[in-house]
Structures are given as C-alpha cells and as structure tokens.
C-alpha cells in the first residue's frame with residue numbers, strides 16, 4: 001500500500017462510494033470530484049498495485065463540526081473502498097497514512113475523530129495506539145464522536 005497524489009480519475013471513482021448502514025454517513029456519492037483533487041483540502045489516494053483502495057485526508061477536512069480543536073495535533077481521516085471494508089485492511093491502511101503524514105507534515109501528535117457507533121473504526125485506531133481524550137455531540141448530525149490522539 002502507498003499514498004499517492006489523488007488524481008481526477010481517483011476522484012471520479014471516490015464520488016461513487018456508498019457504505020452500508022450504519023456507515024451511510026461516510027457516503028461520498030454525489031460530491032464534486034474537485035473537492036478531492038484540490039490539494040489544499042488535504043486528500044490523498046491510497047493505492048495497491050496501482051489500484052485505488054481508499055483515501056486519506058489530513059488537517060481541517062478530517063475534523064467534525066462541534067469540537068473545539070486546537071492545532072497541537074494533525075487531524076487524520078479517510079476510508080477504504082466500500083467493498084474492501086471488514087476484511088482486516090484498515091490497520092495497514094491507516095498505518096500507511098500515518099507513515100506518509102509523518103514524512104510529509106512532521107506532526108508531533110495525530111488526532112482522529114470517530115463516531116461512537118463506529119466500533120469497527122474504534123477497534124482499529126485503538127490497536128494503533130490512539131487514546132480517547134474527549135467526546136462530543138456534533139450539531140451537524142446529532143451523533144456522538146470520540147476524539148482520540150497518539151504521539152506521532
């Protein structure tokens with residue numbers, strides 16, 4: 001797995017991705033592909049053998065409305081291609097993203113915001129050493145999110 005620049009072709013693929021419930025809130029269907037190719041928004045492609053298997057994002061785009069974020073940590077987010085979820089790829093996917101971010105942005109800490117119902121994602125970030133420091137309800141979707149951090 002590796003992180004590469006997200007092309008328009010990748011973006012056209014990503015905007016068709018839809019996740020089964022309860023993960024429908026992570027759907028990317030119908031979004032403008034330019035949202036993903038605008039480098040300033042911090043989206044990158046996760047590929048394996050040249051095939052797009054997911055995306056990673058860094059910075060403000062990885063935040064969820066309703067939490068008082070500081071700039072002491074680099075926010076991370078992302079997702080696997082829907083049909084590749086639930087197969088044990090998540091830990092490698094996020095690790096690959098962290099390794100890339102360490103080299104690219106030299107952060108001191110990483111932060112991730114995960115919906116409390118998303119036990120699958122919470123298990124993966126827990127295994128990667130993230131520790132919950134807070135939780136909040138987002139006014140955007142009235143969902144409770146956990147905020148977790150780890151040293152970079």
Ligand SMILES: CC(C)(COP(=O)(O)OP(=O)(O)OC[C@H]1O[C@@H](n2cnc3c(N)ncnc32)[C@H](O)[C@@H]1OP(=O)(O)O)[C@@H](O)C(=O)NCCC(=O)NCCS
Pocket residue numbers: 019023026077078079080081084085086087088089090091093112113114118119120121123124127
């Ligand atoms: C979150 C994500 C990266 C997790 O990766 P994954 O490869 O799908 O997860 P895995 O198959 O490795 O499952 C992780 C763990 O959750 C468990 N799990 C899977 N589905 C579950 C469910 N519905 N409820 C509870 N546990 C579940 C697995 O058994 C596994 O447990 P283990 O570590 O004890 O073996 C991936 O699902 C994804 O990108 N999802 C879509 C977007 C998303 O959720 N984003 C959140 C960003 S933080």
